[in-house]
Amino acid sequence: MTEPDVRLVRMTDDEVAAWLPAAMAHYEQARLEAGDTPEEAAAGRRASEERFFPDGRLVEGQLLHAIRAGDDEAGWLWLGPWNERGELWWIWDLEVHPAFRRRGIARRAMLLGEEVAREHGASRLMLNVFGYNDGAIALYEGLGYEVASLHMAKPL
Template identity: 45%
Template sequence: MTDTRLRVMPATRLPAWLDRTMAEYVASRMQAGETREQAEANKQKSLDQWFPDGSPADGHLVWDVLDQDDTAVGYLWIGPFAPGGTDWWVFDVEIDEPHRRRGHARRALELGHRAAAEHGATSIGLNVFGYNTGAQELYAALGYQVTATQMQKPLV
């Protein structure tokens, strides 16, 4: 077990983080097969729903993931999938490249699970793109189960 901890992301860091995570979201959706226009539309929908006025929606939690030296090595964002709901979602979890494969993501998710339960969540889900096999392995090891599979075949 690592000495990984979560700290509420300071409001001063939120705008830069939001820009970064949304840019990564667009890139991931494009890598998964969407056009830039589709990915940008999905980004805007997410921002409108989950970050109205640039702040997390009610009940959403955004943390810095800290290592044993209190250095931010990544982030975790969780919250209810519907306002006031008990079904929660891992909207984003990312550990910076130099700090991966040290247990930070696993521990951050475990801490996030506990916080979600303390806030009344009865389940937590997530989406993982098909190309991200390392993340799929971690989620399976944490007890996540596949609830749906989307498949696509390019025709050109």
């Protein structure tokens, strides 16, 4: 199978501003699907926006990319340092639009993201994936990611 023509293109401030409402709504919905109450999901969204987008712009050091598949915008990848030291980086968000899924684009974007993190001095890359997201879990395991922490829940 031929690797897809995938590139990461840094988003401009205007592109970030246009992306932010939809991406944060997507994050809030994912938290709801993972079992948060509406209040908890909204609080998680607000906390993320306050930490990373305090004035509607991405804070210094965080990198938000459009995923380009050929000439098409196929999704986004957001990664950046976990803290000021910079050796531990985090994949904050990966989204491939439904029309582009099952083509290897997410896998290629992740590999490109690893290169970006290495170039910026990262020695470790981590991420969070909600337990209901079987496809993403399979992708990450296939790329060599291992469980570092596990939260479990049971409805009562």
